[in-house]
Amino acid sequence: MKRVLTYVISIAALLFAWEMASLAVNGINHALILPGPFDALSQVVKNAAELQRNFAASAWRLILAIFISLATAMPLGLLIGREPTLDRFFSPIIYITYPIPQVALILFLFVVFGTGSATKVAMVALALFFQILVSARGAAKNIDEEYITSVLSAGASRWQVYWHVVLPATLPQILTSVRVSIGLGIAFLYIAETRAALGTGLGSFINKHMLFSRDRAFAGIIAMAILGLLLYIAVDVIERIICRWKYVKKMPLK
């Protein structure tokens, strides 16, 4: 209950700051430049159907991209982090490719995948792939060796070490990188969705209305924020279920 209340208070504070900023910007320019939260919220209601359609399009692209990058980058990152031979081979490749702004490849992706959803999903998945790869590798390198020794001395095989130690030990950090990925992913998705003319998704909705009906564009921005928030909450819930051991009361029993 207390958590819900603090949520409500902080969102109210955000809306208040937005309203103040809008009054100031519009006052200085004597024109409607920055729509206030109430204009935008009323547009959310008025455009509910259209927003819902675009929200769904963006949401499934983002979720699919997160799953694709997790399914590929997590196992690869854990392997590279634990196997020195693989690390020596892959590290230079990661260091060279990680800093490349993946957006630079967007036109190339349009050529390869066309202008439909595939390109947008690929764009986001590509960006998140590196995010998750680098953090899975780092997490795997930092596992307390006592855990490894402990299962090895109990007769664990190489794959049992991955299953019983490496995966559970790194999950919290990987989920943190998924949280970071949600923010990044929304940014990349926006870019990808605005690049395709007449596409679906919140990005193209925002882009379409930004010049001539800005309050509608801001309604789209609110929808994007809600998408991010829902995904964050989902990751929190998942973490509380699969990393239950992290949330137990650390009160020594006698």
Next chain:
Amino acid sequence: MIDVHAVTIDYGQGEQTVRAVENVSFHLDKGKSLALIGPSGCGKTSLLFALSGLLYPRSGRITMGGEEVNTPRRDVALILQNAGLLPWKTVWQNANLSLLLNGEFPQQNAAEVLAHLGLDSVMKRFPAELSEGMKRRVGIARALSTSPSVLLMDEPLASLDTLTREKIQDLFLNLWHEHGFSLILVTHNIEEAAFLGQRIIVFTDRPARISAIVDNPQMGALDYRERSPFQAVMSQLREALEA
């Protein structure tokens, strides 16, 4: 039953090689107990890891019952400094980890072992919810789950307060009498070595070489700490370590 013959252990390669153990030999009969004592970081742990089959000596041989040790054995259990518990597994899963990894199911006596160690009420808890003393007992339960004939312990009681430490030392002593396993204990604590080791090997600083061997035949009773031979062995060990 356990034979360590001229064992030398190195870490690293080429110029960065660090010698951890040099030319160490000893013998331990079945069911006896041995304490290895020396300065922190001298290489005792490396020797213990070699005994458990986790690392190979550069030269020399380790055999158990005539077989060379080169991989972890089912009849040898290792207890680590922080009990080696996995934080994401419950007490029950941790205690039966060795069995589960080998595709076996915990027998009925697994629950009895936990109950005997006073852990039956916390089987579904995670390690973070336990006191330090309880964590050690889970580690012990895990080691006993496979009914080992050799128990290796690496500073198993470091970082415990004195009373808890003595309680668990008493527990080790009782279990040793009860189960009849051979016991090798690595420690830097003089009292612990004198209380649990029938024979105590004193090591030099790195690389670990044997500097003295102290026999302690009168150990084995719970009140040994209050007897005069205990004090005598302690002062012998202190002198050997200072030398």
